[in-house]
Amino acid sequence: MSIKLENVTKTYFTGEVETHAVKNVDLEIKNGEFVVLLGPSGSGKSTMLNIISGLDNPTSGKISIDGEIISDMNAKQLTKFRRDNLGFIFQQYNLLQTLSVKENVEVGREVSKLPFTVEEVLEQVGLTPQTTKYPFQLSGGEQQRVSIARAVVKNPKIMFCDEPTGALDEEMAKEILSILQKLNETYKTSVVLITHNPSIGAMADRIIKLNSGEVVEIIVNKTKLNASEISWG
């Protein structure tokens, strides 16, 4: 599934202050591609992810995914679009505390037309022994793996990952990135990952650098590394 951004701008208005979080961005993410959006705090990468994924609407410009213009969609259509095509992973894991690992994954599976089995996905993320545990019984890395499993189980065409390793140490972060890489390769799922850590770019097909809401550089990575091989800055 490919994503196309044409002259996209997002402006926030706070009182009399106008903030251009994303400015005139033109970009294309190809089907099955692993893309890293890289930039420092305030560079607009989270805003970019939100509007690409339909969590927010751009102020101007056009966003289309496989020809479908999502920037014109209303909330109901966007929900349907997310349901059928997208998966999300956040830094904060966003798990439901009253549900077990398996049940949290089931929450994602329930909305999909062609889901994977919960067992299969849990095996992929290495959580089979933890199936009946609750989030509070898991480490941060394990919780993030549950979050990945919940996103993957619905068999999304694109995965959006917002600083998925931001709260983890190096070892756990690499584990998570390995899983994402494996899923990208196994299921040919497009992955859009945002991070402020330049090292992570080493495992991407392309690195899109952002600053002050603008795309400042696009690097095509011809020497993709495995997540475990990344040297953590």
Next chain:
Amino acid sequence: MLFRNVFRTLKKQYVQLLLLGLIITLSSFIYTTMDLGVGGIYAPTEAYFEEANQEKFAMKMMDMPLEVDSTYITTSCPLVAEIPFSISALKVIDEDCYYGVLNNRLNTITSEYDNIIVELRESKDVYFNLNGTSNKARILKDSVAINLSFFVEGEKPSTNNQIGITQAYAKNNNLVIGEILTLDDKDYTISGFVLFPDYSLAMFSDALIFDNDTQTMGLLTDEEFEHLNETVYFEIAGVYKEGYLDSDFKKDVIDDYRDNENLDFVTSTLLTINNMRSGAIYGEIEGGQKTALILSLLIASIALLIVGIMVSKVLQSQRGAIGILKSMGYTNLEITLPYIFFIAILSFPAIIMGYFLGVLGAEPMKNVYLTIYLLPSQPVAQTLETFTIAVVVPFVFLIVVSYLIIRRILNQKPVTLLNPPITSNANFLTKRMHGFLKRLKITSKLKHLLLYRNMVKFSAYIIGMFYAAFLILLSFSMIGVMDRMLYNYYDNTDYNYIGYCDYSQTCEVTGTQEKVIELPSAILNEEDIYLVGLSPDNELHKLLNKRDKEITNDLENGIIITTSLGLINGVKLGDSLMLQVGEESKEFKIVGVTEEYSGNRAYIDIEELSLLLTNTTTYSNAVYSQTKLSENDFLIVISTEDILQQASKMQSLFNIMIYVFIFASIAIGSIVVYILTVMTIEDNFYNISLFKVIGYNNKEIDKMILGGYLTYGIGTFLVTIPIAYGLFYLMTYYMAQFYGVLMPFRFELWHGLLSLVIFIILFYLGAYVAKRKLSKISLQEAMKMYQV
């Protein structure tokens, strides 16, 4: 700065805050208005009761001659050829003999119990017409020592054509001293306005009629009292000798008289404080103040519950900011102060407004009391005590509890506040319920599990819903109470007139008239009852059970009792009980219960009763008729139309009170449902957003989030129905036992359905408002507010 932040946060919740303010105002208003309203009556009433020597207790006696009475009549009353079936009838035959019998009874009582003084209390009831409306007067014979008449204006009647009536009745009917009132075709000049301390309510029977529009107490000269051609009723008024107390009386007399063979003629003994007619004002003063306090506390506690949830919700959303403040060195007190300040700023005006509205409402409330109670009064005055309880106590309570809630959250370390650790353990209920919900789809499972994650909030929701449901159901159950108490009986019977025949003769009937026996006093299971002998195939007085099925024919197999008799005396269908009529006793089985809520009445086959009374099957002492009976042919003629007209005024008064109660109950219940719904939906803000991000549509999210609350709300309403039903029965039962008066609450299917509809409408209204508010927050922002 901190103050501004808290102000802006609270400003967003203005609807809930306004409704909360309304509840707090209501709480303070209810207490103030009740307390001050009653206060305007309390002091002058106390002085009046003291001065008029109000009875401490009242005893009811059988109006049926017992063996000892019969012996006296036979030996000492040569004018009485045949002993009548009632002592009241004896007065018509031989007045001295009548007083002889009753004095003997009074002497027996004082010889059994040393510490009491008793006096006979006689009365006669007269129906009369005033401005085209049927009115009723209870004429009391003036007492000598106990329950002295008290004139608030004018003078005691000194001639036989003067009458004293109640001021409330005079006021309601625009009568003034010097005007004429016609009773039994005789004109009486109103000489003054009288009060009797044993009638603080103009309540002449066990039916809850005590309106002063169509009922008055009356005082004539003793001579004129005897001239009135009406049935005489009698009972005993009593006071204590020096130092004797209610508790002594209860131990010595109330617990004893039923087993005392010399006192078989005493059918009931009631302490004044338990006697609705004379002592309800005590209950009203003490009970009313207590009820008002409890009601006000109950409402305040609901308010507090909501404040607690709101404050903790606000604080949870501010925990990051609070964490920063704490890390900067702000003390807990400094952070707490703005919250406490705004809670105080919001609640104090609400409480004060409630108090002053209460002060304004106290005078009308006092007047409402005075439309019902026959008591002296004084202008309403504010008291420090009322102000303290209505304003200071709830305010301090609210502030202290809010402070404790805030402190509990603030006691966490800054780092915990800034980075909440993932420690939300699955609680006991979540774990237990997992087992039961195993087979359900995850979305259905979530419907339940999301509710269990916070037991305090879940409990608050359930308790709040129960409270709302009970209030709404209680108010519905009161609809038609008066109809059931008064009109059911007359709706089911077809006679319009009752003629009481001369005691010495058997009644004669013509046309569709029917003979009956009405005995004002008979003993059933050792309790005094009103016994009516009817033909099992009579046409004018059909007996219907609660299901509206006719059961008159069952009289052939036993006796039929009223619902009120069953409840008051604790007897039921199928019981076999001893019936004593005159000197005869026979066991009968209760074969039916009629749907009548007033009167300690029982029905028996007329031939059976006639046999017991006269050894013949043809005796009768009254006639039921659809057409008007001539006063010349009967000793007394009573029109049911008169009774119904007289009751209709009371019904209107009662209906107003009931509708006010219904309105207030539904309003409070609705506010509770609305606030709790809005708060619980808002509480699920994060979950709703998460589901939206995952791709759940609105319908699915509603099913998971709203569905759970709706299911449990409906469940609570449904569970409340049988609980309320049971409580209504208990309330009816204890009122019957305590006051001898029935309050027939009734649950009908539509009450449950309507209360559910009200709940569902309010729920969706609350949910709509909450969701509209939530939709203004972006999903990506919501995702950052990870709830652990």
